Amino acid sequence: MLRRNFRVFMFSFMLVLVPSIFAAFYPLNNLQAVWNSGTGRLDIRWEYGGAGAVFKVYKQKLEEGVVYYQYVGETTGHSYVIENITKQEWNSMTGIAVNAVTGTMESGFMVLKKEEFKSATLSIQWQKTLGGNDHDYAYSIEQTADGGYIVAGATLSNDGDVKGNHGSYTHDMWVVKLDASGNIKWQKFLGGTSDDYAYSIQQTSDGGYIVAGYTSSNNGDVTGNHGYEDMWVVKLDGTGNIAWQKCLGGSSYDYAYSILQTSDGGYIVAGCTESDNGDVSEKRWGNDVWVVKLK
Missing domain, CATH: 2.130.10.10 (YVTN repeat-like/Quinoprotein amine dehydrogenase)
Incomplete structure (x- = not known):
């Protein structure tokens, strides 16, 4: 089990593949995640540019304020299967964001909660300044x-x-x-x-x-x-x-x-x-x- 003390957003269940800080990234496209409610099997598929990327998959959890990564497996292909995902775990997942690298450095995907992660599109509707000539x-x-x-x-x-x-x-x-x-x-x-x-x-x-x-x-x-x-x-x-x-x-x-x-x-x-x-x-x-x- 790997141990890291940096801050992350924590959810009830996460799958994360941790990239090397020295890696050169290529975007992944057409990412799909399909869960079979009968078997609990989670099929994840993607397309990516570059060659020879090794995807190392970790489960991520929080214990006593410390983030832990537990190794699940790895692949050099375009897909990965995780068995025995419960309905509760699946209901907490959506919107997988993926990166890939060349060579054999780490890269991979993250499964997040059912809230879409979008670029910030908020704009100021109004603003007011309240007060007088002091603090x-x-x-x-x-x-x-x-x-x-x-x-x-x-x-x-x-x-x-x-x-x-x-x-x-x-x-x-x-x-x-x-x-x-x-x-x-x-x-x-x-x-x-x-x-x-x-x-x-x-x-x-x-x-x-x-x-x-x-x-x-x-x-x-x-x-x-x-x-x-x-x-x-x-x-x-x-x-x-x-x-x-x-x-x-x-x-x-x-x-x-x-x-x-x-x-x-x-x-x-x-x-x-x-x-x-x-x-x-x-x-x-x-x-x-x-x-x-x-x-």
Whole structure:
């Protein structure tokens, strides 16, 4: 079994033939892969330019974060047969991409998942610049039920699109609701007179929004800060008004980077903490991952 530590796209089942980095490549044409559901036999056929190419076939899998290649067989012809491919494995395959080489260096094919691999054809439909005459940041965006978008981040501005910052030369959480064309429907500032950042936002089942980040404030919209910087979770209604807010943490630094609504109507928050008191019941060392379930 060969072992390689480079990154690849991983799928539930792959067949890959690994080319030598010194090889000269020739394109393969008319590649076909036919699976017999009765026997589990996979027949792969192709045409290629060049002569004397040896195709070495490997199965590829991921174990504990490491990519492994397991040798299956090889051929110098225009086809290869693999036996005992299950229906589940076959359903995960499509679009085989192939390269060939001259001589006896390695080359071959890859069987990928049932999602067509195409050249990028995306084009910009629209783009919007949001903010004022100072630093403005977006860290999270989600499409909303009305086809628009909700954006969350932070701003140091207090002009342009930005009106209502709580502090002077400090950041507020900034939440912006856009329509489907990127036009601002409403925008809200959340925080106090110190720095407040939003790193994650999600639309909730009631049509409102849940926001998570951190706060250094203990005034304005913020109550209950435990120390230097707390995780800050804010529930908004559908037009951005605060329904409730909660500071989480201890007397040191606590940050939330992701939040999701859970199936029981509560919320799960993930971030990090340096605290060992307050809401933090166990301390390991340095910055610890901190996961909090709210209900």
